[in-house]
Amino acid sequence: MSTIQYKHHDKLLVAVDCIIFGFDGNELKALLIKRGFEPEIGKWSLMGGFVNQQESVDDAANRILGQLTGLSSIYMEQLYCFGNVTRDPGGRVVSMAYFALIKIDDYSEILMKEHNAKWFPLKRIPAMVFDHKQMIGLAKERLQQKVAQHPIGFALLPDKFTLQQLQGLYEAIYEKELDKRNFTRKILSLNILNKQNEKEKESSKKGAFYYVFDKKKYQKLDKEGLKFL
Amino acid sequence: MSTIQYKHHDKLLVAVDCIIFGFDGNELKALLIKRGFEPEIGKWSLMGGFVNQQESVDDAANRILGQLTGLSSIYMEQLYCFGNVTRDPGGRVVSMAYFALIKIDDYSEILMKEHNAKWFPLKRIPAMVFDHKQMIGLAKERLQQKVAQHPIGFALLPDKFTLQQLQGLYEAIYEKELDKRNFTRKILSLNILNKQNEKEKESSKKGAFYYVFDKKKYQKLDKEGLKFL
DNA sequence: AAAATAAAGGTAAAAAATACACTTATTAGA
DNA sequence: TCTAATAAGTGTATTTTTTACCTTTATTTT
Numbered sequence: 001m002s003t004i005q006y007k008h009h010d011k012l013l014v015a016v017d018c019i020i021f022g023f024d025g026n027e028l029k030a031l032l033i034k035r036g037f038e039p040e041i042g043k044w045s046l047m048g049g050f051v052n053q054q055e056s057v058d059d060a061a062n063r064i065l066g067q068l069t070g071l072s073s074i075y076m077e078q079l080y081c082f083g084n085v086t087r088d089p090g091g092r093v094v095s096m097a098y099f100a101l102i103k104i105d106d107y108s109e110i111l112m113k114e115h116n117a118k119w120f121p122l123k124r125i126p127a128m129v130f131d132h133k134q135m136i137g138l139a140k141e142r143l144q145q146k147v148a149q150h151p152i153g154f155a156l157l158p159d160k161f162t163l164q165q166l167q168g169l170y171e172a173i174y175e176k177e178l179d180k181r182n183f184t185r186k187i188l189s190l191n192i193l194n195k196q197n198e199k200e201k202e203s204s205k206k207g208a209f210y211y212v213f214d215k216k217k218y219q220k221l222d223k224e225g226l227k228f229l
Numbered sequence: 230m231s232t233i234q235y236k237h238h239d240k241l242l243v244a245v246d247c248i249i250f251g252f253d254g255n256e257l258k259a260l261l262i263k264r265g266f267e268p269e270i271g272k273w274s275l276m277g278g279f280v281n282q283q284e285s286v287d288d289a290a291n292r293i294l295g296q297l298t299g300l301s302s303i304y305m306e307q308l309y310c311f312g313n314v315t316r317d318p319g320g321r322v323v324s325m326a327y328f329a330l331i332k333i334d335d336y337s338e339i340l341m342k343e344h345n346a347k348w349f350p351l352k353r354i355p356a357m358v359f360d361h362k363q364m365i366g367l368a369k370e371r372l373q374q375k376v377a378q379h380p381i382g383f384a385l386l387p388d389k390f391t392l393q394q395l396q397g398l399y400e401a402i403y404e405k406e407l408d409k410r411n412f413t414r415k416i417l418s419l420n421i422l423n424k425q426n427e428k429e430k431e432s433s434k435k436g437a438f439y440y441v442f443d444k445k446k447y448q449k450l451d452k453e454g455l456k457f458l
Numbered sequence: 459a460a461a462a463t464a465a466a467g468g469t470a471a472a473a474a475a476t477a478c479a480c481t482t483a484t485t486a487g488a
Numbered sequence: 489t490c491t492a493a494t495a496a497g498t499g500t501a502t503t504t505t506t507t508a509c510c511t512t513t514a515t516t517t518t
Contacts, residue, residue, distance in 0.1 A: 006322070009242055009281075010280070010282040012240055013235060013238055013240055014240075014241050014243060050239065051239070051241065051312070051323070052238075052239050053241065053321055054314060055314065057310055057312025057323055060312075083280070083285045083286025092282055094280070096310050164464090164465080179507075179509085180465090181467070181468080182506075182508085184466080201515090204463055204464035204516095205463050205515045206464055206466085206514045207514080207515070208464080209465090391496090393495085410477095410479095410498070410499080411477085413498085430485095432495070433483095433485095433495035434483075434485045434493075434494050434496095435497085437497090438497095
């Protein structure tokens, strides 16, 4: 705080931009929308909006995510503040970037169409407005770091998933192949997955058991201090 | 960005608050100032200020840090955005918290006195205004994580330091004792320190060799992908 | 019954992390 | 000049973690 009254200070537009990640079983993707107004009309953009006077920045982020996906109680965290003076040619806008992890089949098709939204593989992100591409790059790095220490990846998978789906997710995030036996051993040794009796039978004749993430077991471990992977 | 014109949206006060860390050879400390105006006059506070229309948020953080310490080109990074509606009873203020690492003897005494600034050990932070104590707690956690992966700790030490001073720093940050031989072996194996011919002779009769951090060696390693400690 | 498919599972070798204690260089003081 | 005091400097054995690697099993289809 400064030593003079608040009212003498500049007020700024504060925006939120959401990097929305999804996983289709094969690739990591980000959900982008086609900007329908100037400046930069027609370019791809992150879903964003302005923070209102009477809502917290986090609330604004959740509101904006909800507008596009119809989803609430989604994994989301602050990424970074983009605060350059000239980042948005439309005005002085400070943007808080957030990233969210959603189950790719959970969003509302209707809302998606309304917003001209489309999933893009992270490896093939098109030209984007302002600093949005940079935001996605930073979000990817952050996800890579975070996922190694916290079990947030499950937010990208269906509630029931096979070990190979889980491994595929990590391979997509890290962009490298992992050894199946080592991966399985490590993830199971954490004791945060519950094996189901049911099998997934689409991708093999033998079928692979489903697992579910046991949040309570994890939280217990987390208190004791756990490195995730 | 929203689908209606920017001018219809709310503008907010955007503040920056700086957690300034120092190390006195023994303890990690934070530099606080005594707030001289309402609300919450007389309470301890982080050094802060408002972001001006014509400066970036990062520039504002550097300006504010310079106001208190007289220092520039200091290690500083964004910590987190504190955006609750009611966090500051004086008005709707979104605060970007930054943390900075300074060499504790480098600041300007004059500016410190002007601002009623004082160093507090992290273990004995007094009551503070708003959410500032929470900011310090978060900064400490972030520093602990960061320092394990990046060689930023040197910003808290004099240019020349002994291995025991360096170890002491890590012990202060992690809040636990480390084994001297293991620490020495590990840090030297990174090959980012240059041993000097000169010895520090105050704390022992034998004297301990000074080392300096070699930024170039580090950057070379960093490109190749390095876990720090 | 045979073939095809992907799932499941273990071991040995290498690397990294930990635990642990004596010798050395130097100065101050007897 | 000898002795005592002080912290610096140094190596090895043990445990844990990580990595590399392939055969057997369950099930379905033909």
